[in-house]
Structure formats: C-alpha cells, structure tokens
Amino acid sequence: MFERLASTLDEIAAQVRPLLSQGRVASYIPELATVPAVRFGMAVVSVDGRVFKTGDADQPFSIQSISKLFALLLALQTEGDGVWRRVGREPSGTAFNSLVQLESEQGLPRNPFINAGALAITDILCTRFATPENALVQQLRKLSGNTALDYNLRVANSERRHSDRNAAMAHFMRSFGRMDNPVDRVLDAYCSHCAIEMSCVDLARAVLPLAHHGQLPGSEERLLSASLAKRVNALMLTCGTYDAAGDFAFRVGLPAKSGVGGGIVALIPNVCGLCVWSPGLDANGNSLAGVQALELFTTLTGRSIF
C-alpha cells in the first residue's frame, strides 16, 4: 500500500475537488464560518513513522469534536472503567447536539462522542485536573510531536458565547445528579478542547497508539492497554461519525472520529493513522469531501478493517 501512496493521495485530492464547494462550513460557531470552504488536506502516518500527505495537510484547523476522542483517552487513563458509569457505549441515532435521549435515559449520555457524552467526560477531567484544557493540550503535544500546538482562544470564546445548547445539556445532566463540577467550569473546558488546532499530519500521528495496541510507536511507552485500544476503536466505528456511523462504516470501513471543523481522523489497526480535512460539511456535520476522500482511500488501497 505504501509504495504508491503518495500518488494515491494526489489522485484522491483531484477526485474530490468538485465537492469542495458543495459542503457548508459550520456557522453556528461564528469564528468557524471564517474558514474558506475550498481547503483540502490529507495525511497518512504509518506505525513505523513514515508520513504521506497531500494538499493542506500541514495547515492547522479547529479539531472540534475530534477532541472528544482524546478527552476520552485521558479520562480512561485517569479514571479507568469508572468512565462507563458516566457514559454509555451505544450509537445514539441522533444528531451530535441532540437533547432528546437525555430525558428518557435519566441524564446518562449514550456514548462519549456526542456532545452530552463529551460534557460528562469533561466533567471527569475537571475533577481530575486543575486545568483540564492544559492537560489535553499537553497530551496532544506529546502524541503528535508538535510541541507548539494549542487551543485558539478566539474560537473557544466564540463557541462559549454561543453555547446555550451545550449549557442546556450540562444543566439537564446536573439535574439528574450526573455533573460533579459547576456547569460553567465544564463548558469553559469543553469549548477550549474543541478549539484546539492541529493539522492532518499532527492528528494522523496522534491517533497512532490506537493503531498500535495502545502503545506509542517507536517507544516502550504505553498510553492505554491493548484491550482498551481495541474498545475505543470499536466505539469510533459505531459512534465516531454521529448519526452517520452506519453509512460511514458501509462506505469507508474504518474506525474514525469527525468534527465540525471539517476534520476526520481514522486508523487502520497495525498499519497507520490517517486524517483528512475539508471544512464543508454534510447534513450530519461530517466533512463532505472528507468522507468521500476516505471512501476513495479504502477503495483504491483495498484496505479497511473488513
């Protein structure tokens, strides 16, 4: 697969070009609406550290809900199986910011990759860390090797000023006794996590431990157990692209996590991490060209988890 990968990525970039103007850039967070839709980048990092990329693969973008994946990893590291007392492990079948299930399920979010679930995970991090925003940034600097990455304060403030829906979810969970910290504190941390900026290359590298049985490639260090890495991958497959997870598994066939900044991070166990970025979104809030690029990737390389 790697011999022809550079030209395969260029071919994918050329094929998705007509789609770049068709998606809609997220505008409910005003700062995100300023990003031009016609950007496209894709990167693949092999477990032995080789980097393949095309287009805007080195351009940092707002990781948004991709932060939910790394927040979960941090919570699992500190809290272990206690995490599953706070969030479920089932696909929601609803939009990422939906409130409807929370009432019938007594404030217990379906999974850690929808907003309600990420707020519960952020609550855990607020208990465990004095500054969870710094803890997550540090973790991502280490995993990506990019020691300069940070969250964008303008984006964080922009989302925080428009976080009524997330605030409603957090208050609702708190009313069921499922939020230990003040809602404002949890929202501050959550919005900062979403506003972290990374490139496709950074993210493809940061996800490598999940493709490597929980271990940081090229070192003896373990991020999480092999069993947990396998389980997080399963959650990415079933819940990582919200209400489109079934269609995504059908079309792409890889564990993945998307964000409304237009990024999608994915991996092939034992082989590589990969990431695609294009800000124009489809109706489910996933990158329109990004999903198509990943579908082309698994089709052209003949590699998926199936």
Ligand SMILES: NC(=O)CC[C@H](N)C(=O)O
């Ligand atoms: N799907 C997403 O990327 C959503 C993240 C966004 N920060 C929100 O809370 O709405």
